[in-house]
Amino acid sequence: MSLTAKDKAVVKAFWGKIGGKADAIGQEALARMFIAYPQTKTYFAHWPDLSPGSESVKKHGKTVIGAITAAVEKMDDLIGGLSSLSDLHAFKLRVDPGNFKILSHNILVALAVNFPGDFTPEVHVSVDKFLAALSAALADKYR
């Protein structure tokens, strides 16, 4: 399910609208994921506090969404563009790739909550495809 020119344009335009709210979206997506999918917390046992408002969740949400925002500009070659992040996830973090889908879902929920008018079905499908392609690129080095 490769990204069409239309998908890329839709994602770029929508991400432009998100603007400064991106960090909050990242934080919210992580918070939602930890509460609705508690098994994902197993990767963060080393954090002192996993609650929605915690410093750890805020900081990590910003890290994750920052990487996704950077990937918006790399849509023509996600596998190449995410190569070092894929190394990190494959060899160091070893997050089961099934969790990428879970986090993607919670990003979509956070987007729907914060941008109800803009997150139309057409935007939803393109963003979903982008996150899926991104997840595949992130898993590229796993085996």
Added chain:
Amino acid sequence: MRRSSNQMGPGGVGLWVFKLQTGILILQGSSSSGHAETSKVSNMVEWTEFERATIQDIFSKMDYESVGHNALTRCLVVYPWTQRYFGNFGNLYNAAAIMGNPLVAAHGTVVLHGLDKAVKNMDNIKATYAELSVLHSEKLHVDPDNFRLLADCLTIVVAARLGSGFTPDVQAAFQKFLAVVISALTKQYH
């Protein structure tokens, strides 16, 4: 040569059968020994007060027509292969056509009213959905993976409507409810 400890001799099989029979007795909630059985292994879903209240609250305030229409439209747009089940719905060529299609709107309402049965029978969703499960399996031939796709779209639509009211805890309760519905709907697939 020493026997492997995994091998079950006749005694081992007998023990296994005893454990199975005991397990069945416990599940039936009966006790042959006369003392009161205060705990019962149950395969009922356990709902917290918060979860019950959340589900009742969300659905009591919901516009079934609008949410049903929007959720089904979103599903057909975001996961276009789901259109395979709606060959007789006419024009589904693009998002605008799907949104404007009266058969999609009507069917969205049907689906939401089906969900309503689970809302009204939260302690017995599996039995409530037995016939619907047979229908989806044997008559409609719907791949159960599609239930999760529609459920995800419904979650997104409700999230957009409730905004900040769709807190992470509310999301967890809502998604648990839909997961139970999906499980019940999948039960009669053989």
